[in-house]
Amino acid sequence: MSTQSDVILKQSLRKIEYPLCAKEALGRIVELICGRITSIKHMDLALDLMAEFIFYEVDRRGNKRPQIVTPLQELQLLEIMFEYFNSIPNEAARNSVFLSLFSGTTAMMRSGILSKLISIAVGVSSPVILLSASTWMQQLGCLSANSCKLAEALVHDYFYLIPNAKDRLKTLPDICPQFTANFLTAVAENYYLNSRKDKMFPPKILLEVITMWISENSSLCISAQQKQAALPPGAIAMEVTTPIAGLLRWCILAPLYNQESELYCHLHLALLNSILEIPQTVPAKAIYAQHTIVPISYVMYYVNDLKNQGLNSEQVLNDEKLQLALDRYAQAIQVALSMKAVYGHVDDLLNQLQHLPYNKLLNIVVNTHKRIK
Template sequence: MSDIRHALLRRDPLSAAKEVLYHLDISLGSALQSSTGPTPGLEKSTVELVEEFIFHVPKDRNIQPKRMSCVQELQLLEIMCSYFQEQSKDAIRQIIFSALFSLQGNKADESRMAMLGKLVSMAIAVCRVPILECAATWLQRTHSAWCVRLAQVLMDDYCTLVPCAISTLQNICSASPRFCCQLITAVTALYDFSSDELTPPPALLEMLVGWITEDPRLLLLTFINTPLNSSLPLGCLEITPLLGLLRWCVKAPLAYQRSRKLALTNGHGESEKGTAYEELYSKLHLSVLQVFLMLQVHLTEQNLIGRLAVLPVESVAALVEEVSRLCEKLMPLPAANHIQLALDRLAQALQVAMATGALLCTREDLRTLCSRLPHNNMGLLG
């Protein structure tokens, strides 16, 4: 391996990176074809080559790394796009993608994430489905904190920096539904309504509601296609976007009322943002309830009713705590209607989740869990 490294050091950065990618394809492809057991892993020396010549983290601190120019980096991204598009074997694509972008807990991880964000963004722009499918697997198996980082990059590229680019992202749903399911889960983790900056952009909200209204089953793709015996790493994203979307529907009226309070306190006029998107959140809430009913059919068919909690009680308890704190902060204001709407949505969703087997707890346990909340019109909470 030292001979390979010395040969790579004599090349220009783009040529060296292409050679490492070729080396990965040959070595891992051959290992996968001859292996009958678990997926083969990378040797430490190969990982070091990837880090040094693709992500430019020098093995030797005394050697100045050869940095790519912006043009060279774009060329490398195009080479990667072409490689994943032309590789006909999905297993090899997945293992190469994992070899490149699985986080190692070292200083190369920041470079990995920067390259990954650019590659997935490019794959969306030019509709490279194989890369999106690999990214979907990455989002499923990586710690949620890194998934949120990737989601932020994509939201910056397609919602913030060039708002009209959202139409390009919107078209990806029919090309790679599995990627879109994982992306929804990631963006609901990103936009948690903890501040105005972490409120879903209007264009994103409209796009997601359109996706889900057209095909509610989209939200269950990861769950349905994940083997029951597979063990996902601790801290990864939820198995469905349902909890995140429920959080959006419940917290939206409270968060927009909070924004109104801040605007009035700072001497600004009232924002029309809340009322403008009430209908979208109502549609989203209805879709979430419909998906719980679809989920019941799947759980019943797989004999999983009462055995598998899709909404963990701990996660529901955390949501109830968040809602309770928001309600307390809004109580002095004439916010009764907004609070009541949030509580009614929470009550409806939890009732349906329990009835369909997605939430495993008794009605009394739920009352205890929600005891800090104000009373709601449905009499199910507080």
Template sequence: MTQIMKRLQYLEFPECSIQALEYLVLTHSSQPGTVIPGFGGHEEEISIEISQNYILFQNRKGKLSAVQELNLLEMLCHSLQTAPEGSRYTIFKVIFGGKPEECKTLLLTSLVSMALSTSCGAVLDCAALWMQEHDCYSKPVCDLSRTLVEDYCILFSDVNPAFQRLPSVSPLFTCNLITAVTTIYPFRDKKTIPPASLLEYLTEWISDDYCLCSESVRLVRIQAHFSCPFPGLVNWCVLGPLVLQCENSNEISVSENTSIVTLSKLHLSVLQSLQAYRSMELSQELFLMSTMLVVAQTLLGHQKQKHPTDKDLIHSAIDRLGQVIQVALETGSLKVERGRSELRKINKLLPHNRLLSMVSRKYAAEPMDVS
């Protein structure tokens, strides 16, 4: 057993966690080739063991009390915030990396919630990279995001300043959070309508910074994984007004009417965000035409269920879908070569729409046979 492990086994909480975090920061902040006394060249294995025993307390018989857990969270925030920027995520991965086990995800969720409330960008940036590595559509990431929505959008109706200024603290985390929450609340029917306050927050964030939704793509040169909130946002903009107005047999409420107005603002911000993507000179495809086809099929389902008086709502939704497809194609964020047949199918599937027909003729025309 190393000197460090011998020392830690005789310490009680919180001293053992303080010492464990100090060793993790020291080890992973050292220059390559530096040997830390007591590690004997097996830094990674020992770091993980220390983390499991004295931060996650996987082998502890009883759980930490609420006060002790709060103390631990404060220590984690402080350690990551004061660690050198280049080593923060390495330290974070030692603690929370690997398979998403319950003890890790519970502590991580509490840590991220605290970091959000205290505007601790160091922790939120690390959590953002963790979200990308696990995929923003995955269950662990969606579970984390759902808890944040409950904490900051559902339990408290008043505007939360910390949640409101989230993009200025960690744009990357905000981008990945938007991707996750639009997965949780796809806005396809009454059961998947997002909280009104969440819609307000997202609309304000995106309208204030048109590059926010592309923040994850900026890292593609150094991080293979990236998330894209645009497909989920298209669901909100195109299907949202239809769901809010047609899912209720009675007259829509004031809050629902406010959400419809907010969705119009969000739709404009999404189009402007796609325009901004062109100026970023990035070449990644953000959309798949198959995603737009799914939206079109959902629209068709709504059309079959509605009365003739709902035709205006359907055509307004098709207009929005056509605008998104047109701007995405023009900005290069959706490559028609891979979805030419799907674009033609979208045009044929839905009721006639002048804009959608023009886009289809321009981008989905059969290539000329020159053989």
């Protein structure tokens, strides 16, 4: 496409009222990104079309627009994007456009549109859009700020605003298990790590839904690893992070933060059952050792708090909440290591666990696996 034809294309799109011009622009973007012959020039033009005619971020001169789109325009744009993505039959082409629209450099700026689009896809069951969102999360990283922000937006929409979310979301793992698994990985990162007190613990309805999902589908946590994402030619697939370590952290730390809901017991059991059914691979790829180390520092914070309250060493060791947390930790480590589901520096994991206060089960687990090594 010549420079002159680029100018003509933009001029023709400018004659169409926003956001109706977005529909025509999306068609041209697909041609530029997914055509037989692609180039840096084609990609640059596609990015220009996205900024001006889809997201309304710049004017015809490339200057940032001072005004924002109205709620009605945003709703119209979402409808156009929803219908367009559902009309693209080729998964690789759909993912290519999705990844370009919400690239790592623009995703945070466009997070409002993205979260609303995915929220709609969850509500009206669009597996093709959810699958593209799943691929996007993997390529940017399920633990990245972008993925965690998307997860936070979905929690707001479906677990705070909607009272019967459990019924609405029951079938989400059947509609798109890959997206559900990646959502779980991201949402697990949003709790039991955050210093904001109002966001420290997951809402009860979210805990209920997650427990239900994993209890009823023991393979859900590794679903995103079971299917290779369809990517554009030359793209490198990023490693998938499962939600197992993050959700186990919830269960381990819950007693230390006085979160006494029995749901944590049920979730813990569901996660252990899930690990037991993970197919063994060489090398292992289900649980990253470094992620399983995270609870250690939080347990030690709790221990130091007890000591600061004047408790002696024996009283600390006899603390019921501490021992429950360590029991759950030990159970998780034992099952994960026995199933050969942990990858990374397992020796470092075992060494770090030895820094924790004495727990009979944890001591047996660590010593047993050290002997095996």
